[in-house]
Amino acid sequence: MSAVQRNNVRLLGPEHAPAVVFAHGFGCDQHMWRLVAPRFADDHRVVLFDHVGAGNSDLGAYDPRRYTSLGAYADDLLELLHELGLREVVFVGHSVAAMIGLLAANAEPDRFAKLVLVGPSPRYIDDHDYYGGFSAGEIDELLESLDRNYLGWSAAMAPVIMGNADRPELGQELSNSFCRTDPAIARQFAEVTFRSDTRADLGKVSVPTLILQCSEDVIAPREVGAYCNANIPGSTLVVLDATGHCPHLSAPDETFAAIDGFLRTG
Template sequence: MSVKQRNNVQIWGDGPATMILAHGFGCDQSMWRYLAPSFEDHFKIITFDLVGSGGSDLKAYDRLKYGTLHGYADDLLEIINKFSAGPVVFVGHSVSSIIGLLATVKAPDRFIAQVMVSPSPCYINDGDYVGGFTRPEIDEILETMESNYLGWSSNIAPVIMGAPQQPELSTELANSFCRNDPSIAEHFAQVTFLSDHRSDLPKSITPALILQCSDDVIAPREVGEFMHRQMPHSVLRIIKNVGHCPHMSAAGDSFDAMHGFLLQTVR
């Protein structure tokens, strides 16, 4: 199958540099519709679906390949090499921010900047490190997904989205979760929530914007502060917002933070 078909790649916009956007767990590329149009006059825009999500080719889902986030990072580099000849700005939400990080470590010459929206290199508390969850809490989440995926989706979506003044966004996120194949979603959740890429943070030399919300139960502020300390070429911006999806619930503030960072980074 073609790379375009496998990842449901969509391309538009005009500019000398390429901006490629990758969605988070349980989502698809439509989640970028509030933010991506603001950049289309200055960048070639590429959006896509992670294999196993959205309009991707589900037959391409390989549990061995996607048993680590490196499998997705390889797909990302394949998309970039296929559809972008120039410099790339990578924008990743949640787990995709770490997928992008791994790609910048593997092929630093292909990137000029990375924007990490609500990132977390490790979700589990470990000594002085605050990831937001204990291991038993993560195990309970995974067990609930396995026993009642649709119920879990409906209950967790408002927690992830936050945005109490915009309940329609929580409904959209729940519907997105429910459209996914439960067995693939459960496997992806294990890979996501049990991953630990703290040691990879200092390896990335690509300038990074770490964009976090002031109130995020999935990736608390301490995570962003830890990442900023570990990444020598990073900038940390905290926007006032409740939830884990500021590119949807606080698109204006997210754009302002990204625009300011890119003005200083992309020449």
């Protein structure tokens, strides 16, 4: 099966225009970009896809022996870009997908023109003088909760992750997305995500990078955005007024404006 089929690729916009690739985070799929991505289709080739194991990807392609690290997802991304013949793309990745794109860009920098990292975190667990937002024990408890009752975890955690308690429909949408994901796949992806440590890869980035940080985010606190900014050479940090971990859903206008402004510079 081709990468385009495997990852349920959807293409918008002019065929030969500069490409913008959107990648979703844990428990989500490409539909989460619906309020932002199509706005770029007038003058960009917009590429949307689902990670293997998510959305309408080919679930038969998911091999738990392969997907034990973010590197496997980065390899999928590169395979997809090769298959589509894309170079100098702008990659927009949300949450863990931000690090997936960063790893891919470090492996083949000529494939990438710019990176946009939305709510990135190179490590979620605190470590000596590094603040990731979670203790090792808290991540253990999170994963144990996933094991015990994935649907219950999804219902309880989605509104917390989304924030914006005054708009409960947003938390409900994220919960519904979590619940559409195969629990076994979600559990392994959670393990890979929350135990990842890509801090050493930040300094290897050689393409212009925008970091979009929400003003309040329980998953990727402001200290984490500042750390990424300090360690990715020449990166730009923009702190959005948006709160929660999914500004492309809760504040799509502000998110679009920040990405669009970055695309128009340099």
